Amino acid sequence: MGIKGLTALISEHAPKAIREHDIKNLFGRKVAIDASMSIYQFLIAVRQRDGEMLMNDAGETTSHLMGFFYRTIRIVENGIKPAYVFDGKPPELKAGVLAKRYERREEAKAEGEEAKETGTAEDVTREHNEECRRLLRLMGIPVVIAPSEAEAQCAELARGGKVYAAGSEDMDTLTFNAPILYRHLTFSEAKKEPISEINLKVALEGLQMDMSQFIDLCILLGCDYLEPIKGIGPKSALKLVREFGGLEGIVEHLREKQTEKEEAAADKEDGKKRKGGVQVPEEWPWEEAKKVFAEPDVTPADQIQLEWETPNVDGLVEFLVKEKGFNEERVRKGAEKLAKSLNAKQQGRLDGFFTATPNTSAPKKKDAATKGKDVKGKGTKRKAEDKEETKTGKKSKAKK
Numbered sequence: 001m002g003i004k005g006l007t008a009l010i011s012e013h014a015p016k017a018i019r020e021h022d023i024k025n026l027f028g029r030k031v032a033i034d035a036s037m038s039i040y041q042f043l044i045a046v047r048q049r050d051g052e053m054l055m056n057d058a059g060e061t062t063s064h065l066m067g068f069f070y071r072t073i074r075i076v077e078n079g080i081k082p083a084y085v086f087d088g089k090p091p092e093l094k095a096g097v098l099a100k101r102y103e104r105r106e107e108a109k110a111e112g113e114e115a116k117e118t119g120t121a122e123d124v125t126r127e128h129n130e131e132c133r134r135l136l137r138l139m140g141i142p143v144v145i146a147p148s149e150a151e152a153q154c155a156e157l158a159r160g161g162k163v164y165a166a167g168s169e170d171m172d173t174l175t176f177n178a179p180i181l182y183r184h185l186t187f188s189e190a191k192k193e194p195i196s197e198i199n200l201k202v203a204l205e206g207l208q209m210d211m212s213q214f215i216d217l218c219i220l221l222g223c224d225y226l227e228p229i230k231g232i233g234p235k236s237a238l239k240l241v242r243e244f245g246g247l248e249g250i251v252e253h254l255r256e257k258q259t260e261k262e263e264a265a266a267d268k269e270d271g272k273k274r275k276g277g278v279q280v281p282e283e284w285p286w287e288e289a290k291k292v293f294a295e296p297d298v299t300p301a302d303q304i305q306l307e308w309e310t311p312n313v314d315g316l317v318e319f320l321v322k323e324k325g326f327n328e329e330r331v332r333k334g335a336e337k338l339a340k341s342l343n344a345k346q347q348g349r350l351d352g353f354f355t356a357t358p359n360t361s362a363p364k365k366k367d368a369a370t371k372g373k374d375v376k377g378k379g380t381k382r383k384a385e386d387k388e389e390t391k392t393g394k395k396s397k398a399k400k
Helices: 006-013 035-045 063-077 094-110 126-139 150-159 200-207 211-221 234-244 247-268 286-294 313-323 328-343 368-399
Strands: 018-021 030-034 081-086 143-145 165-167 180-183 195-199
Touching: 006 200, 006 211, 006 234, 030 035, 030 150, 035 063, 035 081, 035 126, 035 150, 063 081, 063 126, 063 328, 081 126, 081 150, 126 143, 126 313, 150 165, 195 200, 200 211, 211 234, 211 247, 211 286, 234 247, 247 286, 313 328
Parallel strands: 030 081, 030 165, 081 143, 165 180
Antiparallel strands: 018 195, 180 195
């Protein structure tokens, strides 16, 4: 599900935190991708002309395999090295939320509505996961099985320097403290969607809060572990976090306010209580949800080795062609492209030669004239860097 309204808040209050890229400009990056979210995305997006999921002659769904095979090849051809992270056991706190989602899906089916409106990555089956892991290993792409949430493990790999960014459509990847988040990375070329890069540090600066407050904000907006508090939208959630400093003060304030309204309504209606406005559920264990985000169950990054290997062409033909009914010529051509891209020596990125040193000193105030010159200078420098990065990307592509 992710975090409702978080993208809009960051866009409004920390616009510099979000940058858009063409996929070719991400060459040389290693990315840990949330596999379960990708599988669900492929099951929904990769369809036949009649709108049904792709199936082979045996009636087996192949949309997820088609998506992983061709879109992973596209990612690698653009000089990006993906590693896919699969979900482990979901936190116990998530069980109640998942049960409610299942109920909504069943109700939607009964009413003849599209089940995908209430579907999530949890709809992915064990068989889908196993088939995709088998495919990726045959392709020579690293596979990581997380102890619990894939997004948390992706964030850990990014923090530990194993990859540059976490790739997922779920904004809660940021809540797990991923320094850089890539969105739309596994979208099809037909969508023509640019890759969205979100920088957590810059987002926190724009929102004027620390990581603990950011987690509180995300929980208040509505996360995978708790139902949202009715009556609180993104703007009011941000205002409350800034006013009270965190969820402890917010929940106490809201419960007191709720009690006062109920008592006033009871007096007015001759003892009859009426609920209205903002309501905090009686069972709302926000402390447990915060612990899941702040101290997630992950395998430490230094215990994981990511290795990209030469594809097993014979294994791919056996699995995709003989077992799943794919076209052999296309599979062999795809494997050839994959092998060529994985084995190519890539030119290093310009930003790979420099190490950013955090500035711990307080910012100095500047007069209007100096400030204007600085802004102009930075803009000129940024344009030159973007031009050089695009130029380098073209050279790398031409070299391949």
